[in-house]
Amino acid sequence: MDYLEGLNPAQRSAVEQIEGPVMIIAGAGSGKTRVLTYRIAHLIEQDVKPYQILSLTFTNKAAREMRSRIESVVGAEAQKIWMGTFHSVFSKILRFEADKIKYPKEFTIYDTDDCKSLIRSIVKDLGLDDKLYRPALVMGRISFAKNKLISYRKYSSHPLCHGEDESNGFPEIHKIYQIYQEKCFRAGAMDFDDLLFNTNVLFQQFPEVLEKYQKRFKYIMVDEFQDTNISQYTITKALADAHNNIAVVGDDAQSIYAFRGANIDNILNFEKDYPKLNVYKLEQNYRSTSTIVQAANAVIATNTEQFEKNSFTDNKSGELIDIYATTTDSDEAKSVTDQIFDIRQQHQAQYKDFAILYRTNVQSRKMEESLRKMSIPYKIFGGMSFYQRKEIKNIIAYLRVVNNPNDEEALKRIINYPKRNIGDTTISKVILHAYNNSILLWDALLSAHTYLPARAATSIKKFTILIDHFRDIAKEKNAYETTNHIAKVSGMMQDLESDRSVEGIARQENMNEMLNGIQEFVENPNHIEDNSLGAFLQEISLLTDLDKDNDQEEDFVSLMTIHSSKGLEFKNVFLVGMEEEIFPSTLRTSSLKELEEERRLFYVAITRAEHRLVLSYALKRWKYGKEIECNPSRFLKEIPNRFLAHRSIIQTQEAPATQNNTNYRSLLESLPKNKVITAHKVSKNFTPSDTSLLAAGMRVEHPKFGFGTVQQVEGKEGNRKAIINFDKEGEKTLLLSFAKLQIHS
DNA sequence: GACGGGCCGGTTTTT
């Protein structure tokens, strides 16, 4: 029981209260994962069987990590705990129960691209304007409905659905939704939202199935509860109804997924649904310096909607938070890279102690270029993931068709790759024939000779024979051998090998990596009970690249969006692109609700940092091939001055394009570098002065640069700058709207 | 049916 010793009183109560409904409000860095881990270990110590525990986490990686931590307390038993994301846990249950809801066991999971492509074709078939009915928009509406458990039947009479569509000029979405759902059903496919929606359908229509799982899962835990949507909450509540042993963990301040249907109201409803609720608040932050904790608190306090929570820490104040501007986005990237290089040297840090966070994925490009130039190892999470690459999607499409021959989206992708003389018109005719005659797509292919010209029918015949052959192979051999065979016999491998360009070779390497991945899957003892092709496909379609296990030995800087960084922590965090339009995003400044979610996102970003937080923004940035002017983010003003160290505008010089990155030392020496400024000991009574009357010759103090003499003041309004010659740091240009200066003379 | 060139439009976050 010694694992209980290291917990504070609130944490300990949250661990020990195993019966009945529990809500744990866990501030950032408050040891939430510890509590969850020990709670499960504690359950097992109390003789709860591991398979009676269902623990829903936010990422697969979080589940894996938690499992291995539990394992170190209770041993191999930990393997039997049901642990994973909502999507992965319930897709496994659906795979098992598929026949009940008339889906094939080997149903396909459509990814976002598949869904959009399907919507595009439906919009075309209906003769609608594809400029108006854009796939992303339609998809968003369908997703919105599914997350609220609104079926296509209910959609057309729902004021928030069809009603809203009509007033926005999209009266046909309900129709698209219906056909979309029919086509998915016939293709034996579910999209991400369907995995949850259909779980609800399963539990509602088959009480005996629900009862089976209610009996099994005596103890249920939900992490990141603030990010669950109605569909997820309904599943959880249904499962918990038999025993009422449900513990949810969340932090309303970190709710950042409303766009995905997440509903803060779930926290409020939880109190209504479970009047006997025990609430525990974990308020002590063990992660960050008090400067960072207080800055984050100040930021979140700006929001009107929030729970009472008082985040505090006993950690020391640490360094001030850096803020600075750069002239361009390239300079921003360069300065961040330089600082990472320097800090690593000075503090003997490792690259994995650093993260670069941004609001949107496109911002990673400039960072990546700069890191490459300096030969700094890095990894980009999110954005274009491994499984989204064309060559990978192609081989997966083959596997999908072999696994489920009615998978329309996969079929469209590979029926003519490599070239088999089956063009778009032919494919469209087959799909239309299947739809009009209400037959399966595969049957439409088999009977192609009855309605298609001989030439096209012959090509299709050849294709179906090929796929049948692959299915025979799949019956005899394991997933790895099958894939290997398909890659060769389909002609894919040859097609890749014929391309000797750098990209072509990279594609072959990706293909090999894919094959290795399958082999690992097949051989992994965790998959012993089901290492089939179908199980593999299911697993990878729900994997994000955040889930990848990182080799402990590897040392790299992490680049990701703030959204992806949730739940993670880094010693040094660089938050880049702190500009209006970007963060907060233009699309989210019109309503208070959305702006407050952006602010929570800022809160999440700040609280990722353990020791050092650096905020930067550019004055100019490239966008769509044009250079645009940027303004500093309004959020910067929400951090109280006493936590900030403003720095001069940083201008770097780009490295010559021809420079290769093999010898970064000489490259480094050829470039002007931003020194990392050692903290100046601020005078005890330091209070920033009004700088509107600042003039040349005045003596000033800056919290980071120390004392200096004003050389010149220029510009006007928000753009006023002062050139100051600091005694120790030399000449700096400071933007007066941000610089904290105390005038001493 | 395949392929290449030109034009247009997009702008968030993710399972």
Added chain:
DNA sequence: CCGGCCCGTC
């Protein structure tokens, strides 16, 4: 700056 789509040519 990108990728997707349309249209012309082979």
